[in-house]
Amino acid sequence: MKKIFFNIGLLCFGLLALLAACQDDDFSLSAPATEADAAFTFTPSSQTPNIINFASPSDGFIKRWSFGNGGTSVGDNVVGRYPFKGTYEVTLVVYMPGGSATTTQTITIANDDLTLVDIDEYKFLSGGLDAPDGKTWVVDKEMLGHLGIGPATGTWPEWYQAGPNEKANRGLYDDELTFQLAGSKFTYNTGEPGTVYVNASYGGDFPGAPKEPDGNDYIAPYTPPANQTWSLSQDGDKWFLTISNGGFMGYYSGAAPVYEILLLTPDEMQVRSVQGGVPGNVWYQRFIRKGFVRQPPEPEPEPEYKIEDIYENFDGASNVTFVPNSGGSVVTYDNPAPVPVNETAKVGKYVKAPGGGGAFSNVQIQLPYKMDLRQRHVFKLKVFLPGYNDYITDNGAEAWQSYRTLQHQVSLKLQDRTLGGNAYTTQVEVAQRTLETDKWLELTFDFDAAANRTDFDTIVIQVGGEAIYTGGIFFIDDLALQPAVQ
Template identity: 50%
Template sequence: MKKILYTLLWFVCLQTVITACKEDDPQLGPAPSSTDVTFTFEYDASNPNLVRFTNTSAIGFKPIWDFGNGVISTANQVTVPYPVEGDYNVKLTLLTAGGIANSSQVVNIAETNPLMLDIPSYNMLTGGVDAVDGKTWIIDKETPGHLGVGPNGGTFPEWYSAAPFEKENRNFYDDEMTFKLDGFNYSHVVNNFFYANGGYGATLPGSVQEPGGGDFFAPWTPQTSTWTLTDNEDGTYGLTVSNPEFIGYYHGATAYTIISLSNDEMHIKAVDPNGGDPCCTWYQRLIRKGFTRPVTPPEPLEYKIEDIEDNFQVASTIAFVNDGGGSLTTNYDNPAPVGLNTSSKVAMYIKANGAASQFANVQIRLDYKMDITTRNKFKLKVFIPSYNDYTTEGGEPWQSYSTLQKQVALKLQNRELAGNAYTTQAEVKFAGLETDKWLELEFDFSAFSDRTDFDQIVIQIGGEAIHTGGIFFIDDLELLD
């Protein structure tokens, strides 16, 4: 499709040049007419669904064919497959020294040739000739990036990529898109509403803005539609559904590029037709309805002990992961280089303000399971500033306190449990700490030395399930010998 677009743009630009030159240079040839553009076609004797076209024009130096089925060519003689019965309007355009002219003829294909439809891309998209009801696709909600957006010309959604199940209750995951080989029919069934980009959804009749977001839900009655599929030179496919239908998330496009296609999975992208530059290319991932992705058990992590140490003087030696509104800035100027800690650089820990950050923390995600049989104590220096707000109440009712705490907790977790890792964690914490001075704390996990499942270390300062934020400082994290 991109090649076609570039050809047409070149065609328009050349026409402009020829017209301009003709006004300035009377020596150019006379402007051609449609009678100057001639071509013949004949049906293949053994397969009437193959048609050979020949440019018989006596003028012109550049033929451009549009065969009425999505195929474009610039050759003088072309054989074109027409697997499906119907009338096709074939148009030949000629570029000449005097301008541009074209003519058209209708090619009639009497019968559909099912054998010509037995091609891999059609079969993967529709299920093939034996799939009477076609193949139904749904959004691959369990996969990261099942919806995303990036700049025009990109290859992945670098600006935004939806997390698994992120769009639950957004009238998105219940969409069903069915492609049939018979008649090239396409249907898009929604549960009364579909999910629409904010730039378009606001203008749709009956649309409602999603709670807490900028997109919209809009009512929809499925429309009669067809599809076309073309091969691109880069190995992708061009997929178009006829107006006013679309695939999944609505962002104004009906023409898509299939980045990858198999019997069970399809990855598509489409340029926002009204977004301009540099916005936007939208990405979606779909799977065949009923498909369950095979689960390959991960390789068990090695059980071992390694040094864990960081003094934050230079670039951190540990990869810290911010989580839930907690963040760590390493190589930060020491706010109080006195007492126990006179080093010039430390790390600044921030717990963001608000209910969304009530579980703020910073994590160290290990690529092995910790052997804490003999080395099971951590040392950490901490500075608790007095300027934080430790009096404003706000938090979850199940917590024993309701204000920001002068507290530091270190936790060991099993990351394989994902969102439930806290249920089996080992935690050591220090509460009621002094402010405005460096303290050195020792976190003793010897009571958990028989555990073999820890692969994540969590640092949490200021308490948990509290809505008030704060700023703290740490230094010299070390697993003791």
């Protein structure tokens, strides 16, 4: 005990000495940032009074500007473009060693200068100077994925894609969105009987909204607010479309009225927006110019109908490639338990991602032909389900889920991927359930009941169950289509 007290005493003495040294060196923390640090000036450019030059003289190491028209920038000297007359609140946030400071000033633009919007993004969206009545867009209902959900990266709603006309009679396909350049006017015509399509989580935002007859979402009565406007802003090479006054486009997902533009041509537009309250979920939508008729693509040749060997042992013998899907993946890995019935050195490490992004995890084998299952329709697969996975915690968030915990289960499914996001609607599945953990198992999947089907071109392996938010690690090996029974 004496030794401990002695050491503490030395520590306290050292701290006192350090403080004294700091005092001698006149050491002090940085002063807090003040409004004066965020002061800025602005002057019209010599080119036009609708282009404003902003300048900040402070020593802040980051300066973030919001121009009040949807545009943003970073830097000491920045430029704001204001094609339309009006009053705008410009905000500057300056970050200093002692914190941040914010100031706002109001600028007034006296007249429109439509030459500033004589660029493709404005012309494609609104029709430009040649379309005084604006341009009207409708939902691209014939296109696969005209409505869908996916991660916040990429350009495709990989988790779910609505099929052509899938959302008929939902109050969506008769909606018309008109963008006028003059005044940045936005008009939402909901059609008859004046309804919009609303995500299940946000039906409460529309009192009296009835649920759709065969789903969870709502068909809601809606009267768009008056005097809605739109604006475009650019961040690097990305363009964003903002609707004012609580407005939205097409499907209402509870998102802020800001849409990232993924595609914009004179005839087609694709946007995405973060689902309200669920930052990891992004809703994708596609629109076309009213009256636009897409030319049908050239028909692809019918794939060959046949059967070939299908095998993968992760030790070098393989004639397939696994495609990761919806947060599922598989890679070659050292066998974690080289014991019977599987003593090989290498196996496949199958990972099911956690959270909503991994709820439908799987890996796929996408074949270049349609499978002839009449003589050969039995698959075998070895699996190892580690006991260290969490098979108990309920991480589900939706009442409709059949299971809410990770399952001791392996499924093989056969699908027709030409159906895109609807491939699951015609699939056949063979599932092996309540499997033992911490041992290699050899499982058999017999598709005899579907032997006369001619539409399958994809094999799906799914471990741990479906619509489950708990992630997990599993191991697979020796996938093989069995020879025909003689």
